[in-house]
Amino acid sequence: MAIRPNRLALAAFSVGLALILGLAPRVTAQEDKPLRLDVKLVSLFVNVTDQKGAIIGGLTKDDFKITEDGRPQTIQVFERQSEMPLNLTLAIDTSSSTYKDRYIEQQAAKKFVGALIRSQDQMNVLQFATYVTELTGFTNSVSKIDHGLDGLRGAGGTALYDAIYLGSQALGKKDGRKVLVLVSDGGDTVKGTTYPEALEQALRNEVMIYSIIDVPIEASPGRDIGGEHALITLSEQTGGKHFYIDAGGLDKAFAQVSDDLRTQYMIGYYPHNQEPGRPFHRIDITIPRASAEAFNIRHKTGYYADPQKARD
Template sequence: MRVLVGALLGLVLVRGDLLSQAPVVRQPPPAVGAQAPKDPEDVQTPPAVATQTQTGGKANGSAGTPEGGFPTIRVETRLVNVALNVVDTKGSPVGGLEREDFQILEDGKLQKIAVFEKEATTPLSIVLAIDASESVMTSERLEKEAAKHFVRALLREQDELDLMEFSDVVRELVPFTNQPKRIESGLNAIQHGDATALYDAIYLASDRLAGTSAANGRRRVIVLITDGGDTVKGARYTQALEEAQRAGAMVYSIIIVPIYADAGRNTGGEHALIQLAEDTGGKYYYVVDPKDLEPAFAHVSDDLRTQYLLGYYAPRRGADSSFRQIKVRMTDAELKAKYDLRYRTGYYADAR
């Protein structure tokens, strides 16, 4: 059966009953080629883009005069949730810490921690984006089996997962669902391609996550399986990073390295994925042997299950679209020296 699927700039011909339902995701804003960051400024100060605002836990800002005659000033606030991983010097997760063990700052100013969970049980919205280029899909059976085991191990009733593939274009194979069988069917329908639209995939996965409900402290996650290359003229690295930060998405990269010491290896792409993980509070893993994919997925699952959740109310500053820096630190100097903290570095004030 042949159907026409709307593509980025035209029509893409796709075969198969399942793939006939897999739309090519809309194209990101045009840019002059995709590129990894060339200097720290590209990463630390992303450009601002106007988007629709959606806030959680806010009070409508207004000033009025009650019956007593005294004006009441209401300050509009938003609840900012920060998923936090604490590890020791060996990289093992550290549990048992309390609210008073942490301090959280926004733009250098101390904030009151209003929400605290020791082991975050909040719902997860996950986009699993798989690089379907020939350079990555070398052991297809092992890769698909590892992804299936990851989905079955991680997905709970309150969670949801969206499955995407990317090569020449980005396709959403399965929209958000918590049914493992639907996701497995999507994994079986992955098609290979020649190119790699990596930054388009990150941008569009973030866009999908931004549309999910932020209720109940929902955590948003992107899991990428890729070799780090980007060979399509689409979204640039800075656009992909900004969209991920606007969505509040943690990016976990499983980086496939078929030949570890290969001189032609795309180390620039790898470094971009590493920086993306660090800026969004995610993590990265290297996989040389396809058999190591399953342990890498297990690490991602464990990482998400051992997170703390911290939340604070940040005051609104009028029509503000700035990037606000977040810093979390240990209260005790001794603990500060013992443990490493991983969390997102900030958020956009006007983000959805």
């Protein structure tokens, strides 16, 4: 008995053979198209002040020069006093050493929130002592944030680096500017997240850290200089800033943070001519027309290009 070939099978075989031999014109046309790579825009929020701390406004894109790992980059995006939405985590130290300042922290923080938060902004509130606790999820409701601040409680140790790690992770899921404001007397006394892990998490999630350092007695021999230095360095590395609570109190420190956030330049570029194999790319921004001593330029020091490894 003769087997009659199936017409559908023959048609499928013919199409497959044409594809293998490169006879299908549509496939060939697609293969001729240039390969496009999705290069991520690197966004930088930059503050420029003079030697007395006064804000420098009126700069243009042409005033700035950017290098990545020493290689010049082309600025593609430039905005002054960016109106980009602000995502902010307010993390307050409620360990035993800060107990006496609890009420002052609550009231000053409420004033800060009321003056800063706009309809397009989002804020959450964390407290950290031995553990890190979220008091308010991300919201633009001032009343909800105030209610969370009324719940400040705590005692025991200081999980500072845990607060930075967890706060940065939460901010990393948001779009727009990401800012972590820390209120602490410095020093991490809980065995958990390390300083390098906290800093890496902030940089990976593009978080700027603003440290408000509460030092009751500046000349006290019991001051945790190491903790203060860590807060200062974290702020510098991420493009934020540190403030001491001085004669103006916490109200003044919060006002300085608010002013700083409202006077930033947003600069963006698409990296090119990168050195392959680098997990971390270091960024430098200069204003060539000015002398090296004329301006203070603050921005994050770089970014991670490699995927993050899971933490044990």
